Amino acid sequence: MKPYLLQHFLENSAGKNPDKIAIQNGPDSITYSMLHRRATRLGETLRLLAQPPGERVGIFLDKSIEQVVALLGTLYADKIFVLLNAALHQKQVKHIVSDCGITTLITSNALMASVLAPILDDLRLRNLVCHEDFQNLAGIGADGDVRSENITDDVSNIIYTSGSTGVPKGVVITHRNLIDTAKNSTEHLKVSENERILCAIALNFDYGLNQLTSTLYKGCTLVLYKYLLPNAFLATIEEERITGLPALPPIWASVFNPKLARIDKDRYDFSSLRYIANTGAKLPTPLVRKVRETFPNAELYLMYGFTEAFRSTFLDPAEVDRRPESIGKALPNVQVEIINESNDICKPGEIGELIHRGAGIARGYWNSPDLTARVYRSNPLLPEGCQFVDTVVYSGDLAKKDEDGFIYYVGRKDHQIKSSGYRVSPTEVETLIIECSGVSEVVAFGLDNPELGQKIRAMVSLSEDTSVNEILNHCREQAPYYLVPKEIFIVSGFPRTASGKIDRQLTIAQSTNQYGL
Amino acid sequence: MSLTSDSVSKYLKDEVGLDIRAITPDTALFTSNLLDSFSLVDLILFVESETGAPIDPDDVRIENFDSVSRIIRFAESRQGSAPT
Numbered sequence: 045m046k047p048y049l050l051q052h053f054l055e056n057s058a059g060k061n062p063d064k065i066a067i068q069n070g071p072d073s074i075t076y077s078m079l080h081r082r083a084t085r086l087g088e089t090l091r092l093l094a095q096p097p098g099e100r101v102g103i104f105l106d107k108s109i110e111q112v113v114a115l116l117g118t119l120y121a122d123k124i125f126v127l128l129n130a131a132l133h134q135k136q137v138k139h140i141v142s143d144c145g146i147t148t149l150i151t152s153n154a155l156m157a158s159v160l161a162p163i164l165d166d167l168r169l170r171n172l173v174c175h176e177d178f179q180n181l182a183g184i185g186a187d188g189d190v191r192s193e194n195i196t197d198d199v200s201n202i203i204y205t206s207g208s209t210g211v212p213k214g215v216v217i218t219h220r221n222l223i224d225t226a227k228n229s230t231e232h233l234k235v236s237e238n239e240r241i242l243c244a245i246a247l248n249f250d251y252g253l254n255q256l257t258s259t260l261y262k263g264c265t266l267v268l269y270k271y272l273l274p275n276a277f278l279a280t281i282e283e284e285r286i287t288g289l290p291a292l293p294p295i296w297a298s299v300f301n302p303k304l305a306r307i308d309k310d311r312y313d314f315s316s317l318r319y320i321a322n323t324g325a326k327l328p329t330p331l332v333r334k335v336r337e338t339f340p341n342a343e344l345y346l347m348y349g350f351t352e353a354f355r356s357t358f359l360d361p362a363e364v365d366r367r368p369e370s371i372g373k374a375l376p377n378v379q380v381e382i383i384n385e386s387n388d389i390c391k392p393g394e395i396g397e398l399i400h401r402g403a404g405i406a407r408g409y410w411n412s413p414d415l416t417a418r419v420y421r422s423n424p425l426l427p428e429g430c431q432f433v434d435t436v437v438y439s440g441d442l443a444k445k446d447e448d449g450f451i452y453y454v455g456r457k458d459h460q461i462k463s464s465g466y467r468v469s470p471t472e473v474e475t476l477i478i479e480c481s482g483v484s485e486v487v488a489f490g491l492d493n494p495e496l497g498q499k500i501r502a503m504v505s506l507s508e509d510t511s512v513n514e515i516l517n518h519c520r521e522q523a524p525y526y527l528v529p530k531e532i533f534i535v536s537g538f539p540r541t542a543s544g545k546i547d548r549q550l551t552i553a554q555s556t557n558q559y560g561l
Numbered sequence: 562m563s564l565t566s567d568s569v570s571k572y573l574k575d576e577v578g579l580d581i582r583a584i585t586p587d588t589a590l591f592t593s594n595l596l597d598s599f600s601l602v603d604l605i606l607f608v609e610s611e612t613g614a615p616i617d618p619d620d621v622r623i624e625n626f627d628s629v630s631r632i633i634r635f636a637e638s639r640q641g642s643a644p645t
Binding site: 084131132272273274275276294301302303304305306392464497512513516517519520521524525526530 | 572574575577578579590592595596597599600601605606616617618621622623
C-alpha cells in the first residue's frame with residue numbers, strides 16, 4: 045500500500061540511502077536517516093503537545109532544514125501544516141492564523157522578536173515552539189516507529205494564495221495530492237535519484253513544496269536557496285553542480301539584466317544542468333530565447349498551473365524553440381479543456397476559460413464553501429445527470445488552442461494580478477492603501493511588466509493632505525514587498541458608473557493614457 | 562560627485578518610499594526583504610549618477626548593497642581604485 049502518505053516517501057528513501065544528503069542549505073545539510081529521525085521525534089512531541097489530530101500547525105520560518113523538519117514532523121503527528129512565508133508582516137500572519145484556526149505555531153527566535161512578539165495575544169495560540177528548542181522538546185516524544193492514523197485522502201497541508209477579491213484563501217491539499225503531483229512532476233521531468241535540485245522558490249508556493257516532495261520521492265538532493273542577486277545565483281548553479289532548476293520569471297528577468305550580471309560565454313560551467321522549469325507566470329519569449337542560448341544543454345520546460353489544481357500543462361522541450369509562446373499540452377494524468385460561455389469546447393483559435401480535471405485537484409478553499417463551489421464544479425462536458433461524478437477546476441484563466449492542440453495563455457477573466465510570481469488580489473492592495481490616513485478612495489490594478497510579470501499601480505484620491513511617500517511608507521510597514529504598489533498616482537476623483545460605483549475599466553484606461561503602461 | 566549617507570537615505574526616502582526613521586546605516590535592505598531586486602536596478606542607476614561612473618555588473622553583489630553603510634563603503638572603494 046505504501047506510499048500513501050507523504051512521509052512514506054521519506055521512509056522509503058531513508059531505507060534505501062540512509063547516509064545520502066536529503067537537504068542542503070548553505071553550509072548545513074541533513075541526511076535522509078537524520079531527517080527521518082528528527083521528523084519522527086518532533087512528530088511524537090507534537091502529538092503530545094497539540095490535540096486533536098487534524099489540528100492546523102502554522103510554520104513561520106525561512107526556507108531551511110528546520111522548516112522541512114517541522115512540516116514532516118507535523119505530518120507524523122497526523123496534523124495539517126500551514127507554511128507562512130517569512131516575508132509576511134503582522135497583518136498577514138494574523139489573517140492566516142485566524143482564518144485557518146492555527147493553535148500551534150512553529151517559528152524561530154528571530155521571527156518571534158521581529159514579527160510575532162507584539163501580536164502574540166491576538167494570535168491566541170495554545171502552543172508556540174521556536175525551532176531552536178526542537179532538540180530539547182524532542183526528548184519528550186518516543187524515538188521509534190510512528191503509527192499514523194491518517195489515510196491518503198486526509199488533509200496534509202493548506203496553501204494560502206490570493207484570488208480575484210478579498211484576503212488570501214487557504215487551498216486545502218491532501219496526501220494524495222502531494223503524492224500524485226510528486227510522481228507526475230518527476231515523471232515528465234525525468235527526475236532521478238542523482239538529481240541536485242536548486243530550490244529558489246519558497247516552500248509555501250505549491251511548486252516550491254513540489255520540489256521537496258519530488259526530492260523525497262526520488263531520494264535525490266534538494267539545495268535550498270534564497271534568491272537575491274544573479275551573480276551569486278549563477279555561481280551557485282556551477283559550484284553546487286545543480287542538475288534541476290525550477291525558477292520564476294522575475295529571476296530570469298534579473299539574471300539577464302545587463303546592469304546586474306554579465307554572462308559571457310564560457311564564464312560559468314553549467315554543464316551539470318539537465319533541466320530548467322519555468323512556473324509562476326508565462327516566461328516572455330525574449331527571456332525564453334536567452335535561457336536557451338545561455339543553457340543550451342538544459343531542457344527547458346515551460347509549465348502552466350495554479351495552486352487549486354497544481355500544474356495543468358507543460359510544453360515539450362523539443363517544441364520550445366518552435367512555439368515559445370505556448371504553454372503546451374496537458375500533463376500526464378491530467379485533462380485540460382478550453383470551454384466557452386455555453387460550456388462547449390472551444391474551436392481552435394477561440395478564446396475561452398481553461399478547465400482542469402485529473403491529478404492535482406485540491407479539495408477546495410478552507411472555510412469558504414461558496415468560493416469552492418464557484419471554482420470546483422461538476423464536469424460540464426459529461427452527459428447531464430452524470431456531471432456530478434467528476435469535479436473540474438475553473439482556472440479563471442483565458443486561453444486558446446491552435447490547430448495542433450497547443451495551448452496559449454491569453455489573460456485573466458477577472459482582475460487578479462500576478463506580480464513577482466505572487467498572486468495578488470486588487471482588493472487586498474486597495475484595503476491596505478485605504479487604511480492609510482488621508483486616503484479617500486483607491487483603485488489598484490496590474491500592468492504588464494517584463495521584470496515582474498505585472499506591476500501593481502494604484503490610483504488614489506485623498507480626503508486629507510498626504511503624499512505618495514506617506515502611502516508607500518504605510519504599505520511597506522503593513523505588508524510584504526510584493527503587495528506594495530510600484531506606482532501610486534494621486535487623482536482628484538474617479539469616473540463613476542450610472543450606479544455611482546467607481547468605473548474600474550475607465551479608471552485603468554485613463555491611467556494608462558496619462559501615465560503610460 | 563560623491564555619495565553620502567544622507568544622500569543615500571534621502572534617495573531611499575524620496576524615490577523608494579522607505580521609512581528612513583526605522584533604518585540605521587547597518588539595516589539590511591535586501592536580505593531583510595525590505596527591498597526586492599527590482600528596486601536594486603534603480604538604486605544602481607542612482608549610485609552611478611551620483612558618482613559619475615558606471616558600476617561593473619560583477620560588483621553587483623549583496624555585500625556591496627545590503628545596507629546604507631555598505632553602499633557608501635562600496636562607492637568609496639571604487640573612487641579609491643579609479644585611475645587618476
